[in-house]
Amino acid sequence: MKQWTTGEVCKQRDISIRTLRYYDQINLLTPSFKDANGRRYYSEDDLFKLEKILLLKSLSLPLENIRDLLDKLSYKQILVSHHNYLQEQLSKLQSSISNTTSLINMMDLEDSLSWEHVVKLVQNSQNPPKKWIDYFQEDEKSFLQGAIPSISNNDKTTHQYILLIQRIEWCIKHNIKAESDEGLQIASALMELSNDTFQGDTELMEQFWEVRKLPAEETGFYPISEEVLEFVERSIAYAETLA
Amino acid sequence: MKQWTTGEVCKQRDISIRTLRYYDQINLLTPSFKDANGRRYYSEDDLFKLEKILLLKSLSLPLENIRDLLDKLSYKQILVSHHNYLQEQLSKLQSSISNTTSLINMMDLEDSLSWEHVVKLVQNSQNPPKKWIDYFQEDEKSFLQGAIPSISNNDKTTHQYILLIQRIEWCIKHNIKAESDEGLQIASALMELSNDTFQGDTELMEQFWEVRKLPAEETGFYPISEEVLEFVERSIAYAETLA
DNA sequence: TATATTAGATGACGTTACGTCACCTGCAAT
DNA sequence: ATTGCAGGTGACGTAACGTCATCTAATATA
Incomplete structure (x- = not known):
């Protein structure tokens, strides 16, 4: 099973290292493996979870709510509400x-x-x-x-x-x-x-x-x-x- | 010359009282008149300035930059850059x-x-x-x-x-x-x-x-x-x- | 006249989602 | 032997206010 270090994840999703560490700190996204030196390694599942988080964040949901919702919402539910949100933004923008x-x-x-x-x-x-x-x-x-x-x-x-x-x-x-x-x-x-x-x-x-x-x-x-x-x-x- | 109290301005522009006081505090928008009890009264010019501020803020410009720019930019320049910004947002959204x-x-x-x-x-x-x-x-x-x-x-x-x-x-x-x-x-x-x-x-x-x-x-x-x-x-x- | 309500004011502290800084570690390359 | 790099941990700083406790002046009501 492939795993990714913090730096690799950051580049992929264009977020800062600090952000990942913060999400770990507030128990929003804890990497599935930490080695003896405390280095974080993220699995594919972790990346999916991160993706969910970023989507919910783009709905301007506070991270605390995201943490509570994360397991209760399916990927599709999240995408659909994200979609609705975007549509609303679109008409406001227009x-x-x-x-x-x-x-x-x-x-x-x-x-x-x-x-x-x-x-x-x-x-x-x-x-x-x-x-x-x-x-x-x-x-x-x-x-x-x-x-x-x-x-x-x-x-x-x-x-x-x-x-x-x-x-x-x-x-x-x-x-x-x-x-x-x-x-x-x-x-x-x-x-x-x-x-x-x-x-x-x-x-x-x-x-x-x-x-x-x-x-x-x-x-x-x-x-x-x-x-x-x-x-x-x-x-x-x-x-x-x-x- | 008509003047407006904080509460009136808040209702008109749908912002909080705290926001107005904050703008006063950081010298971004100081009301043109304060009575003996420290109550703020805003003139029509002040409201125009506020409008400019809110427009520039919607470009997600930090308030400090707004303060420096405010006198250097004409209303039209602000509107045009606001417009460009909105267009960019639109295509991103789409x-x-x-x-x-x-x-x-x-x-x-x-x-x-x-x-x-x-x-x-x-x-x-x-x-x-x-x-x-x-x-x-x-x-x-x-x-x-x-x-x-x-x-x-x-x-x-x-x-x-x-x-x-x-x-x-x-x-x-x-x-x-x-x-x-x-x-x-x-x-x-x-x-x-x-x-x-x-x-x-x-x-x-x-x-x-x-x-x-x-x-x-x-x-x-x-x-x-x-x-x-x-x-x-x-x-x-x-x-x-x-x- | 006494009082209750309203609309304002002023500190001072709290908040979110990180940025930034100082300093520490293990490992590969020079 | 040291340098560079990719990672780590506190701890403090930040923006733009929200919130709370407390105070004041003016108006409305009992």
Whole structure:
């Protein structure tokens, strides 16, 4: 029967010698053989037990509980609960990522974030709100899912939308009207982007802008002000009169 | 200017009073105002700072480093690195989940796991091996991705495959030939399953069984023994002679 | 008015899962 | 003869708080 020394076990499982000695000390994993000089030798069974321990530890179970549970749980039970734990972590991570992306994108829109925005986003992460996509029909969802730039989406398209909205906000601040050269440029950029996104489906596109008028809590979008929406509509209308 | 007491802040951010006092103690977050009785009052700026701290803490940065970094990093920098961190966690989690699923499925096939199987799987999780899907053509991948039951897939189809393989192993152990009633039943169940999976594409199906003959390290599959594969082929051949 | 409750404060010690350090041993190689 | 290495044993240190005993000021209730 092959046996392993502390050093060998450490390398295999990437843990420290101290850890093994500690587990021996607290009677969690005692090597099945100790020679006259006190050197520890681990059997294959010991390694299985160690594996169980590490799995249970990854559930952030305290070592004391692990010691009590170890013999009562089968390998499979441990693996299954480990699996469930990982799944839960996964969904938490995903919502965390989406919230972080939202915040980052928001920072591009506002120079300084208001405290309330941040709090709302972080608090909402507990019980996720109605998602904007729910405002559309079932059969449209699959298409929208990838195509529409929600604020939780940090791809290139989203960024371009954000840049355009910034540009519009700049225009409003500097009293530049939608019916101007700048307005024309914005309108054509917007139309090109929209065309890319909606592939010519004008009805979907209009629905999209309608939804963006709703307050942020309901849609998950960063709310676009009435002023910006008006600028969009007027600049596009102006562009169409010239065409 | 609104101010918040310790208790209020604790509830908002779901941390303990002790934590706030500790942060004060180590000079990480000192409330901007203390009254004559030593009661702490936090301003909006303080709350922003706390938010930064909690974000950096979630990167598992030690508090001491956080204190040094806090003024040097903008909110956005923090958010972006937080985002990167989360992404990394996500991919780790995903491979962890897939490995765990593999192990669980393996346990259905073997009553006792051999130590070497476990070690290989856990070690491979560091640098992911060639994936089985790479054995197919690019344009076939998208179809295969969802349809084929790899061992890292715990859906219903996978489970049915595993049950069938267990049944075949049972037959082999009890010396029941492929050319028997039991063999016939297995063959028809297999064919039905394969039809579901491959939607009649027999060429893909044959490739699939070919790949399963390769050793596990290369494919990521649980290796099917020659005996089982032979049983499969013979039982199907037998079924076809009777049809 | 007396008192009970609440929301805060301050030491001081405890906790987990090890890291780190000083020092000791048996054995192989130089 | 000594050097290096892989292992050992206390003993103390660490991070980020939890917990406990005790104290204080303000408010609510009898």
